[in-house]
Amino acid sequence: MSAVAITDVSVRFQSKRAETTAIGHVSLDVAPGEFVSIVGPSGCGKSTLLKLVSGLLKPSSGSVTLLGEPVRGPRHDIGFVFQRAALLDWRSARRNILLQAEMRGMNSAEAGRRADELIEMTGLSGFENALPHELSGGMQQRVALCRALLHRPRVLLMDEPFGALDALTREQMNVELHRVWRETGTTVLLVTHSIAESVYLANRVVVLTQRPALVKEVIDVDLPANRDYSETMARQEFAAATAHIRDLLGAVTEHD
Amino acid sequence: MERTWRPAALLVACLVIWHLVTVTGLVEAYLVPSPAKTFDLLVDKWSYLWGHTWVTTCETILGFVVAGVLGVLVAVAMVYSRTIESTAYPILLFAQVIPKIAIAPLFVVWLGFGFEPKVVVAVLMAFFPVVISTVTGLKSVDTEMLELAATMGGGPVKTFVKIRFPAALPHLFAGLKVAVTLAVTGAVVGEFVGSNEGLGYVILQANGNMDTPMLFAGLIVISVVGILLFLLLDLAEQLLLPWHASRRGAAVTTLLAKGGT
Numbered sequence: 406m407s408a409v410a411i412t413d414v415s416v417r418f419q420s421k422r423a424e425t426t427a428i429g430h431v432s433l434d435v436a437p438g439e440f441v442s443i444v445g446p447s448g449c450g451k452s453t454l455l456k457l458v459s460g461l462l463k464p465s466s467g468s469v470t471l472l473g474e475p476v477r478g479p480r481h482d483i484g485f486v487f488q489r490a491a492l493l494d495w496r497s498a499r500r501n502i503l504l505q506a507e508m509r510g511m512n513s514a515e516a517g518r519r520a521d522e523l524i525e526m527t528g529l530s531g532f533e534n535a536l537p538h539e540l541s542g543g544m545q546q547r548v549a550l551c552r553a554l555l556h557r558p559r560v561l562l563m564d565e566p567f568g569a570l571d572a573l574t575r576e577q578m579n580v581e582l583h584r585v586w587r588e589t590g591t592t593v594l595l596v597t598h599s600i601a602e603s604v605y606l607a608n609r610v611v612v613l614t615q616r617p618a619l620v621k622e623v624i625d626v627d628l629p630a631n632r633d634y635s636e637t638m639a640r641q642e643f644a645a646a647t648a649h650i651r652d653l654l655g656a657v658t659e660h661d
Numbered sequence: 662m663e664r665t666w667r668p669a670a671l672l673v674a675c676l677v678i679w680h681l682v683t684v685t686g687l688v689e690a691y692l693v694p695s696p697a698k699t700f701d702l703l704v705d706k707w708s709y710l711w712g713h714t715w716v717t718t719c720e721t722i723l724g725f726v727v728a729g730v731l732g733v734l735v736a737v738a739m740v741y742s743r744t745i746e747s748t749a750y751p752i753l754l755f756a757q758v759i760p761k762i763a764i765a766p767l768f769v770v771w772l773g774f775g776f777e778p779k780v781v782v783a784v785l786m787a788f789f790p791v792v793i794s795t796v797t798g799l800k801s802v803d804t805e806m807l808e809l810a811a812t813m814g815g816g817p818v819k820t821f822v823k824i825r826f827p828a829a830l831p832h833l834f835a836g837l838k839v840a841v842t843l844a845v846t847g848a849v850v851g852e853f854v855g856s857n858e859g860l861g862y863v864i865l866q867a868n869g870n871m872d873t874p875m876l877f878a879g880l881i882v883i884s885v886v887g888i889l890l891f892l893l894l895d896l897a898e899q900l901l902l903p904w905h906a907s908r909r910g911a912a913v914t915t916l917l918a919k920g921g922t
Contacts, residue, residue, distance in 0.1 A: 461808050481814035491805045495904040508815030536904055
């Protein structure tokens with residue numbers, strides 16, 4: 406059974422003047438425990454794809470199945486991380502993470518232990534009681550990641566989670582996300598603009614076309630399961646994969 | 662430190678100008694009494710003024726509380742139901758644009774000369790800013806935050822209690838601060854129209870007797886009541902929303918409250 410099965414899905418938006426097709430006919434299967442990156446031109450409907458999987462949006466045609474069950478409305482068995490951390494200003498880092506537990510009515514003692522575990526894992530120790538505005542962008546995103554993982558979701562959806570971070574922080578976050586994924590074994594769907602990020606983190610990279618989005622190609626990433634960042638960057642396979650994706654996206658490479 | 666002395670200096674300057682105007686005889690004494698005379702009267706007639714101040718303050722607070730509760734309830738209904746919003750908005754606007762002084766006599770006819778018509782006018786004055794600010798606050802919540810809440814499966818009540826309402830509080834407090842000053846005006850307007858107690862009554866009496874020192878004293882006491890209620894709300898905001906106050910930084914209203922330090 407696949408963790409996520411998107412079958413011949415299309416999405417059309419109806420505005421006053423015209424009907425726009427955000428997603429053409431897309432099919433995608435994600436195996437349990439797999440890490441799949443989705444890249445594509447800006448505004449091609451990558452984020453829309455994640456909203457379909459989470460049930461926040463209904464497809465115009467086709468079907469989405471999550472963990473063996475058809476998606477009909479907002480699903481609660483996932484974790485979601487947005488580009489903006491979307492934290493509650495009045496709650497400390499730890500209490501922001503625990504919002505997940507409160508909303509779900511989880512056992513608070515167990516949720517507290519789990520939160521501490523995640524805080525430790527993501528390097529947030531010492532910042533538990535800081536308010537969001539006292540945290541850097543990277544720290545805020547760590548909080549959002551912990552919140553998304555608190556209930557041990559089997560599927561984690563990430564919508565350009567590191568898009569607003571500076572390059573160095575982004576690399577650190579990539580390394581941490583890789584480790585977290587290895588430790589939790591969660592299935593991850595990551596939408597990103599960064600080609601390097603998409604390859605470094607994923608088992609497979611799905612390249613989408615311009616709007617209306619279609620799957621242009623799915624690239625299998627031929628890298629070891631446990632990846633050291635700089636060592637991976639230096640690998641021949643990494644260079645080949647990123648070059649290929651850059652080609653597919655039609656990115657300009659005049660400088661070489 | 663600098664911000665504290667500036668408003669104080671301005672206040673002193675105003676008093677000095679007031680004093681000079683009366684001392685030099687620029688304006689007849691019966692038109693504008695001197696500050697000294699006004700403050701003497703404030704002290705001499707304090708027990709008389711205090712009784713009326715208490716009446717007006719009670720009307721104001723009651724009107725403000727009713728307006729606050731009603732305003733928040735109406736705002737919540739409007740945010741959660743398109744139908745209610747489109748139905749209620751025109752009526753709300755209508756109630757807001759009617760000059761309160763013009764309908765106040767009607768409340769006297771309906772409710773008599775007691776405190777009820779004053780409270781009703783205060784509610785009418787204070788209600789609108791509460792509704793508008795609460796609606797704005799409730800709508801200002803991140804769509805992403807609400808989507809996230811949907812994936813957490815907490816349901817609408819938990820989403821409201823834990824996310825939407827707290828997020829709306831800064832806006833709500835802004836509205837409440839406007840509302841409390843308007844509630845003072847409402848209570849006084851209500852008293853103007855028909856009453857035998859309250860600061861509005863004191864001013865009308867003083868006016869009839871050409872007693873300008875008492876008129877000035879009444880005005881000063883009304884302003885002080887309004888300012889104190891405003892500062893009380895500001896203090897409540899700082900205690901309830903420290904996360905917001907700390908981000909707002911050096912806002913003038915906050916410093917006013919910290920004026921003593």
